[in-house]
Amino acid sequence: MDIIVSKDLKKKFKLKHGQRVNNNGVISNEIVVLDGFDLKIKKGEFLVLVGPSGSGKSVFLDIVGGLSTPTSGVVYLDDKIVEAPSAKTGYVFQQYALFPWRTALSNIEFGLESRGVPPEERVKTARELLALFGLSDFEDRFPYQLSGGMQQRVAIARALATKPEVLLMDEPFAALDAQTREILQNELIRIWEGTDTTVIFVTHSIDEAVFLADRVAVVTARPGKIKDIIEIDLPRPRDGDIRSRCEFATNRHKVWDALKAEVNKAQQDWKLAPAFAS
């Protein structure tokens, strides 16, 4: 069963005043980030989006999360059109975005607090999640007293606290060092394999994509649409050792094969990338 279906999604951004781009010879003050973006995501699957910078992967997440509206086309979440943030989705951002004045525990409570869950229940849920991420000793720490890896664990815990059916993760590990990143991938997959949450995960790392995903969706260079979907035929439950297996390399190669041409294309006009920062 598909939990998320995007149909003919298109997203245009107006450039800042005075900025122009050259789209295949046509000068314009608009930039098309997504065009004809069709994707079906199965309930409970771990879907990873990979694609060159500027191909609109994050924009797609924003639309699914209800934080941005498409220029045309629709996204269905459980057969309902997404128009505003849904209680069924949780969002993990690249920059952690923890509230600096809240402790780890209180950060995790935030989502529940916005939805009016009573304090005792909030604290109970938050403590369970801290334990799940091995952070029980750190519940009273403020974000500045936590390492980057710990901060991102708290951010993921915060997103899981509301028990979302769909977890949107926008390059959540991009700011971490390589080793911490692997550890967090292992933790994420261990925790996710114990749930029936659907995950849409954006990354630039092919290794990360192959390790985590049930399916990897390769997005074209801007304007983004789905180029190819690659089933990752690695067994579950997965652990870190799988990275050194031969099948891993095979899968990795398949993804890179689909992606290569798009990355090259994006390199041609990468100079445009900063123009649509918003």
Added chain:
Amino acid sequence: MRLLTVLPKSRVAQREKIISLALGGSVILLFLIGWEILFQSKIVNPLFISAPSRVVLAGITIIKDGTLLHHLGISAREFALGYGAAVVVGFPIGIILGWFKLARATFGPFIAAMQATPRIALMPLFIIWFGLGMTSKIIIVLLSAIFPLIVNLQVAMGTIDADLVQVARSYGATRWQIFRTIALPTSVPFLITGLRLAAGRGLLGVIVAEVFGGAEGIGYMIQYAGSTFQTDKVFAGVLVVAVTGITLDVVLDRLGRHFGKWRSEAAVH
């Protein structure tokens, strides 16, 4: 297991603190001794310059006869009412100007013009309008203290972290929830800075206003003592004002630290 604990102040840092205290203190001490010698040696007319010992004696006298308490009480009341009003009025104004673009466009220029006007120069008008009593002084304190608050809170609203707002939005938070859970906490350090600046300005306002005109308050006491050549009493009055100012600042700084525990050490200092 002690991971990531904030390091306790090391001994080196403590010794550095003691040395800097000793250096700073000795300059003040030398100044007082030099002053006393200047007075005792009668190089300068003693009537003009007084001396630390005489200031202390004058201080004891005005404490004993109740003069100080009376005037201090008046000044404190004027300050407290004016400052309190500035906080009550300035806080929401600053927030509103920072939060709503339209409000900023509408009232910003007017407030900037008001801020640029030297308030104390309006004192003759306030005396005409509100008399020589406490009201004119309260107005001066209010007008002196309100602008640092408005400006700081307006700036605070501009520093709201857009990423945090996205997080709140992703949980379907309303604008009011975003205001309460993000804008207000963001504003706290700015509020403290505003309160400290406002306290200094307000204190200055109340003293100058009393020197200007009136029959009560520390400013009046200083002005009267000066015009009757009681230099000891002038210095005693100035000392009281200075000590009050420092105390207020320390209290507000402590308050800031208490509410700023979540900021990294680097950001607090």
